[in-house]
Amino acid sequence: MKLVKLGYVQLGVKNTEPMINYYKDIMGLSVITEASNGSAYLSSSIDHHNIILTPSDQPGCMRVGFQLSKDSSLKEAAEELASHGITSEIKSNVHPGISELLEFTDVVGNMVQLYEEMEYSGVGFKRSGIVPFNFNHVSFQFPLEEQQRAIDFYRNVMGFHVTDWVENIITFMTCNSYFHVLNFIVSDQKKMHHLAFELEDWNHMARAHDLLAKKNIPILWGPTRHGAGHPISSYHHDPDGNLVELTFGIDTYNMELGYVEPRPWHEDYPQRPRAWNPDEMLSKWSTPFGFDLVK
Numbered sequence: 001m002k003l004v005k006l007g008y009v010q011l012g013v014k015n016t017e018p019m020i021n022y023y024k025d026i027m028g029l030s031v032i033t034e035a036s037n038g039s040a041y042l043s044s045s046i047d048h049h050n051i052i053l054t055p056s057d058q059p060g061c062m063r064v065g066f067q068l069s070k071d072s073s074l075k076e077a078a079e080e081l082a083s084h085g086i087t088s089e090i091k092s093n094v095h096p097g098i099s100e101l102l103e104f105t106d107v108v109g110n111m112v113q114l115y116e117e118m119e120y121s122g123v124g125f126k127r128s129g130i131v132p133f134n135f136n137h138v139s140f141q142f143p144l145e146e147q148q149r150a151i152d153f154y155r156n157v158m159g160f161h162v163t164d165w166v167e168n169i170i171t172f173m174t175c176n177s178y179f180h181v182l183n184f185i186v187s188d189q190k191k192m193h194h195l196a197f198e199l200e201d202w203n204h205m206a207r208a209h210d211l212l213a214k215k216n217i218p219i220l221w222g223p224t225r226h227g228a229g230h231p232i233s234s235y236h237h238d239p240d241g242n243l244v245e246l247t248f249g250i251d252t253y254n255m256e257l258g259y260v261e262p263r264p265w266h267e268d269y270p271q272r273p274r275a276w277n278p279d280e281m282l283s284k285w286s287t288p289f290g291f292d293l294v295k
C-alpha cells in the first residue's frame with residue numbers, strides 16, 4: 001500500500017463553539033462546510049478539510065484520514081488489509097468532499113480512513129489568525145507492549161518509513177517527504193497526544209505566540225529545536241485540552257535515499273533515521289521546561 005498524505009483528523013469536541021472559534025479565528029483555518037450532524041469541516045488552504053470538529057461527549061481524535069497514491073485504489077487497499085487480517089469497509093458520502101473512503105480500525109484501535117481523492121476547497125489562505133501552511137502531523141500515545149505491533153503494521157502494511165526513534169519512548173514515521181506525519185508515544189494512556197501545524201519561520205512563530213497571548217492561551221513548552229526532525233516547535237492547548245504543536249523548519253525526508261536533506265545543524269552527514277537520547281530528542285538547545293511533553 002502506498003499513502004501520500006496525512007489528510008485530516010476528525011476530533012470529537014466537547015466545547016463546540018469555543019473549539020470552532022479557536023480553529024477558525026485563532027488557528028486561522030476556513031470553515032468549508034457545516035454538516036447537519038453539527039460537524040464543522042475546516043481547511044488550511046486547498047483541501048476540502050484538514051480538521052473535522054464533531055460534537056461529542058468524548059473529546060479527542062475520532063478518526064484520521066490518509067490519501068492513497070494515484071496508483072493505489074480503495075479496493076486494493078482493502079485486499080491488502082484483509083491479507084493481514086484487518087477488516088475494512090468502503091463507505092460512500094461519509095464526509096463532504098470525499099465521495100468514497102475505506103474505513104478500518106488499526107492494530108492499536110485507532111479508526112483510520114483512506115481516500116483516493118478529496119475535493120479542493122479553493123479558499124486559499126486566510127488573512128487573519130495563525131494561518132499555518134498545513135496540518136503537518138498527528139501523534140498517538142499507547143502502551144509499550146502495543147508499540148512494536150503498531151510500528152510493524154504501519155511500516156509493513158501501510159508503507160510508512162520509520163524516520164527516528166527514542167527507545168521505549170517515541171517512534172516517528174512518514175509516508176511522504178515530511179520527516180513524519182505520525183508519531184507513537186509510549187504511555188499508559190491511549191489517546192491522541194498532539195496535532196501539529198506547520199508555520200513559515202521565526203516571525204510567523206512570534207506572530208502566532210503574540211496572538212495566543214492576546215487570547216490568554218499560554219505556551220506550555222517551547223519554542224526550542226527538537227532533535228528528531230530538527231523542527232523549532234512550541235505547544236499549547238486548544239479549548240478542549242488537545243495539545244497543539246506549532247512547528248517550522250522540520251526536516252525533509254528523501255524516501256528513495258533514506259536520509260533527510262542536509263542542514264548545518266544536523267549531527268550526521270547524511271542524516272539517516274537514528275535513535276536519540278530523550279533529552280536531545282526533546283531539545284537540541286538543552287532548554288528546560290516545566291511541562292512534561294511526553295507524559
Ligand SMILES: [Fe+2]
Nearest residue numbers: 137139196245
Ligand atoms: Fe509533533
